Amino acid sequence: MFISYSHLADRPVAVALQQGLHRLAKRWFQVRALRVFRDDTSLAANPHLWTAITQGLSGSRFFLLVASRESAASEWVAKEVLFRRERSDPSSFLIVVTDGDVAWDGVSRDFDWAVTTALPRQLSGWFVDEPLWVRLDGARRGVQLSLRNAVFRAVVCKVASPVHGVPPDELDSVDIVRHRRANRVRAAAVVALVVLLVVSALLGVFAVRQRDEAVRQATAASVRAFAAEADALADRDPVLSARLALAAYRLDPAAEQARQGVLRALDRNRHHVRHLVQEPALTAGGAGRKVDTGLPGTVALSPDGAVLAVGARWTGGVRLWEVASGRELGALGEAPGNSDRLGPALRFGDDGATVSVSTADTVEVWDVATRTRLSSSPAPPSEQAPGSTTATSRDGRSIVRGDDDGRISLLDAGSTPVEVLAELPDVVVGVVVSDDGAVAAAVDVHGNVLTLRTRADLRSDVLAGPVAGDAPQLLPSPDGRRLLVVRTGVVELWRVDERGQVGTFPTTEAFAGTFSPPVAAFSPDGRRFAIRSGGEVVVRDSESFHVLGSEPASGDPVDVAKAFTGQVGGVVTVVDAAGALTAVLPDGTRRVSEDIGAGLIGTPPGGAGAVLVADQSGGGRLTSWTSSGAPVGESRVEAAPTGIAVSDDGRFVALDDEVVDMTTGQRTPLRGGAGSGVAGSVLSFAARGDVVLQQVLPSRDYSGGTRLLVWDRRGGALIGEFDDHSLVPVNPFEVASGVVGVGPGSAVAVRQDGAIVLLGVEPDGWARSLCGLVGDFDPDERRDRLGGVELGPVC
Template identity: 35%
Template sequence: MIDAGGPSEEVDPAPTGRGSTSAGSERTDRPPSGQYDAFLSYSHADDRVAVAVERGLSRLMKRWHQRRAMRVFLDRNNLAANPDLWGWITDALDGSRCFILLASPHSAASPWVGLEVDHWMRTEPDRGRFLIVLAHGTIAWGEGDFDWNATDALPARLRGWFTAEPKWVDLSWAQGDVGLSTRHGAFRRALAELASPIHRVPVDDIEGEDLRQHRRTTAIRRFAIAFLVLSLVVVSGLLGYTAVLRNDVEAQRDAASSRDLASRSEAIGDDDPELARLLAVAAHEISPTGQARAAQLAATLRPGLAVLAPGGGAVGALAFSPDGKSLVVGTADKAMTVWDVTTLRRVGEPVTGHEAPPTSIAFSPDGGLLATGDGVDVRLWRLADRRPVEPERLDLDPDQDAPPAVDTAHRITFSRDGNLLLSTAASGAQIRMWDLATRTVTRPYVPSFGRVAAAFTADGGHLATLSDDGYLNFLRTGDWAGNPARIHENGSRNGTGPAVAISSDGRVLATVGSDAVLRFWDVATGQRLGEPITGRVDTDRTATVPAIAFAPDSVLFVAADHGGTVRLWDAAGQQPVGEPLRGHTGTVTTTEFSPDGQLLATGSADGTVRLWRVSLHRSAVAPLAGHAGRVFAVAFSPDGRMLATGGDARREAAIADRPYPCADVGWDMCFIGDQGAEPLSAGNITWWTAGEERPWSAEGPAVHLWDPARREHIAALDAGTTAVRAIVFDTDGTTLIAGGLTRGKGIFGTRFHGVLHAWQTDTRQPRTHTLHTDQTVRSLARHPDRHTLTVAADLSDENATGRTVFEWNLSTGKLSRTHLTDTAAYSTTSSTDGRVVAAGLRDGRVTMWRDAAPTELKGHGGPVGAVAISPDATTLATTSDDGTVRLWNVADGTRIGDPLIGHVGPVYAAAFSPNGEILATGGGDHSVRLWHLPTRRQLAPPHMAHHGTVRSAAFSPDGRTLATAGDDGGVRLWDTGPTTDPQRSLCATTDRTLSAEEWARYAPGLPHRTPCR
């Protein structure tokens, strides 16, 4: 039976309907007459019951040597592809001894069921061979016929055909039963009732014979199994040994292929980021080697996202829509293509209409208009329907006295309010501006010399213009009045044209003159920011105007040069951020940030558009700001909803005529108090005389609380005059503890005390614990009992004696256990169960206590700045002044492999990811580095950096955020979310899989797989 889709489809009841042949044609390959015991007619909506009935009838009473007890025609099993579908069905009907109607409202409405019923009624008058099985719905018998008012499960064609009430088999109860088989009592009884007239055997005999055949088959099966088991015992040794060898060979082959694909993925990198991601995923699917895992993790951290190929030649312009969902690209074939930023696929057909290749594309702020320039004219479009707005072209000349419009539509931009549209020339020295409400153009502005670049200021009332002769001018948009000042030399290098860009907050202006020098300026004061930058924005004949742009939040700045290199800059500090973005093989002609600032699009003369993720760059230049001084400690609450940071409450202002008395670099410790930066020297005596005034650049609380998800400040906690060096939450997050030092009075001068502050995180109420005079807290570790802390303390006086690694009970405010005395400790950590404690010492040793039994670990060549125990308490990581990171086996204190080398200078911070797979370290080289511990490889690109020494690092409990802080006073939150499930992250940014050709190229000899599908 073929269910054609329901009663709405019309089916020709004649044999020449769908699938039939024309008159006179022969039908071949028909099923022979008498081939089927029964023909099952049903609707595909009842497919599950139909299959169960066919399977049950074929198995009921089946002898052990038979293939089936009876043969039932079921279209899904018996129909083959053929040119005469109805012919096959009618031959099957004619070749069947019985007709079984699987009755239901669906079959009653099915035109194909109706055709099959009609054919049987016409060709077979014996109503005793027409059997009915009720799948669901209602069948009711009335006076001499079915009660058609109550019956909804039978085709209307049966009206009046039955002269006496037939017996039907009721399976309507089986609709919700998923276990229909001959072992099901009620179903077997129903099958027996159905099979009885087909086999011409009483129902009871069928059930009895079926049970007898089942017992006989079971006995034969048991004998066969016993024989096979005996045979398998004889040969299993040989087969098992062979299988082991084969599996071992296959495993080695797969591991080698996995490592090769991982290497290829990393070698390809951002040249083809999508292919690199797919190869990394494929490598791990073939064999989950450490190299494959490292390749996946590395791929999640690379900035390259995708390479778009519009296919129209060199890319001359691009623009994101204001909602960030679309990217419009203009190419050398005079067309524009629209791309979906989420799927990275082209949307619709290219937009045409320009007389020359588009050189500039801009969206109005509300997204309603798209303006394009092609070097000849300016056009307005609606992106929704991709049709020009009337009038199609904007009028270039307000009157006949205006200069000729030569290349006047090279660069266009909207004002911030969307009311004005600006156009500048590529070679003709002029600026035009339109009032979009009236579509009228102002009289052009003509600079004194050569080409000109322009950008609207934040207020929209002025333009910043730069001409070829190096003059910068701020013009009033109403009358072009201004006061030019020369800021660049007239260089005329390779045709480099002037370019200007203003940050979204209106504070910073970036300019590139014809001398190919990049400069930044303070818009309010007109003063230059930083030093001129050369060799970073050179262009060539394919792109006379340098591609520069500010991010929407004014945090990042991008500039590209003719070598295809793209560089990101700290827009506030005018310093490069991370490594350049490389991948283009031609001049980068245009660049733009997405509206949320998370993506960067670059278009090139090589005919491609590349999309880059800049989240790590943003984290580097957009820290959480609030600390007045250096930040020495960061810690997440156990639920990850709160981040605590601690450091100095003050930062000393720079003094030109004398150096700092204590730079607080390396391992020195200072106390910045009212009298200045007081170094902790021999005897803890300050270097400054009473009453000497010290200037401050900043002053504020030493402890802050943050919401890391929203990057918002929650509260500042009062720690008095404490210089905080360590911070930790208790195990349930209800208490925050900060440790450091504070100043007190001594017999011979100022002395310092170690101090612990504890706050209830909900009420912010503090408790203070003062420690021994000669102790200054360097590090804290929490214990699972909530009340106990391990404290690492420094004895600032080298002649002092006292406890340096000890446990402190917060409830009683007393010492509970001493681990070490007299040797200064810089760092400490504790396992999650509290059984293992480790401390890094000033003399380069590491001491580990396992159930209070000490083990001394030697190997570092300088003070040990950080110690961390992996979440599973199997690995201890230590960092040192010698620039190395070492791993140790917690069970026996033995080294694990060679040191991790990468930092240049001391390493002060270390933190394990929650799964223990990644170790984050920070050091005096201002960098944060991520290490994949199974392969001992560095994952993070070098641009995870601070502007000073990195003092502390901590992963959030879910591993999706890494917090770091240091001497620059900023707290940075790095997005490590993709590393928590790298395969899912990689596939989420890949909208394809490896083709068969790619697979054959990169994984020859292995069966084709489709990663990310």
């Protein structure tokens, strides 16, 4: 169809008619229902304009004239009409009138040109019968030129009817049907696209998860490999072993093997063990002079333990090391060259400023600071002595021995090993100790040299020095910043973060057990603490120690408990005069059981509380409360445990081998550990309730003391294990007498010598301590040991 119109007056109408004809009765798969030629859209930039128009006229079956006064006067419209008249019949000529008049004279069978003003004169005498023409009045006055407008739609239907060969009313219905069908097709296409999008997204998520799972499995495999290699190299190459343990932890800090490996490595080096020299083992046939020439053979420590001297076999050369940093200070001049297979005998002067080097022929004295020779003289026949494998401090308190299996042990006064301090790969041939016994050094048959601190422990800081007598009761504040230490006749207040004691308060009472009246307690917010003495409970401010109040407390356990709850709040559980188990809470007194049975309380007074009351079946009813006395929940326990602890909010209760969520009843097994020892266990929470500490008997080597198991409360995994003879064996029926959590990553413990120490119980702290000893991989180790695994610095 060709549309002819006046550009000046009827262009918007022509555009709307073209679009309407394109869309009316269009099938869903068609671009347009009719092909319409309009010069604005159908003509390219062409200098031969009339030729292009005539081609459009010749190729169109129908001619549509947008009639108006302006089109009737248009020269171009007249030429287009005349061209069409000469080459076709009037049946394909359609007229839409937008302005002016059109009248037909039936007598003359022509337009009444006296009235008609909208048509060009070129149409005169052409039509035999009145042609199809429709009016579109108002098209120039803002009428909506859209198929949604009923008037305009009717005009388009009448114009398109002869072209489609369908009556106008039927064409309208066909358009509606086809439009609905197109909508359905469009909706189906949208649904299909959405389904494809969802499927694509799911496939993408699946692919990402598969990739993440592959990365996770690869990481887990690397963690296992590094941890296993770290354990395998522990004896032969302790430094590399520790670095591999750190690599496993940096790859995946949440992996059980990684966390356990870091603590095992730290435990092996807990006494600040520095491996100053690591030499390859001699071959089976390599015991000859040429193989071990120059290897370390003898060691000596300055009296203050600050400097280590290492003598070389056969050559007699001596090197000096700074113990604190592990830094080599340098060699002492030229080697005398007349030493024997053990190396020269070494001895520091009393002030540590000089060191004597004795060989078979000479005794040389050297200045330690400048490493210059001060004197040289012939050696007396008995001057050089073989290296000793046992050393004793000047005060006799520290006895250190090296054994044929490479162990370096701390001995008691009866020469019985009480702790393995460190291990060398093979037979120990020399051991020395500082005058105060705090620092020791050793060398083995292969020339491996290490230093260690016998009394210090990388896993802990000493809060209070050794005190003789019974083990004290430890009562931390809820925020972990303060600590009450209850001893016989006195209560000490400590600031944990400052590692210092800030106050002492006399008391006439003594801690007697779980269900005895309390001696001291913190308030749930830690701002106040109370001490019982002389029949009175006195409460003080935790910062200023000013007395805030007091309350009489008779000898009756329930009255004492009421006095404490009245002053600081929290839960206090006691056995009253009738032998019944009574819980005294801030909101009242409750009789828990008529018979104590096997009831256990999990926290010291002042915090939340939990009680297990056993029945005849061996199990019991477990109940917990918040520090304000609000009940948290109850749970059935099938077997009476030997230890129990409750978190600060009363929600979680730890038993021997599980953690119970008292709000939901969910039970999380503590898995992967060695379980309770033969004499039961003591439990406590640490790290704001995220870690469970379990102290079990006996230690792994049965040398006395305990093991401390560190559990992840959320998953029940074993984070690590302290195997330490020095922690006090505790009575599982005495609350808070052994190890208690303080702060976000620490616990307070009592050693057998009476010292109070602060233990690190979180893996990040263990890794930092280990890094301070061994540092990061060197480039060759990183290339050879990491196997291409991308890993940043481990320290």
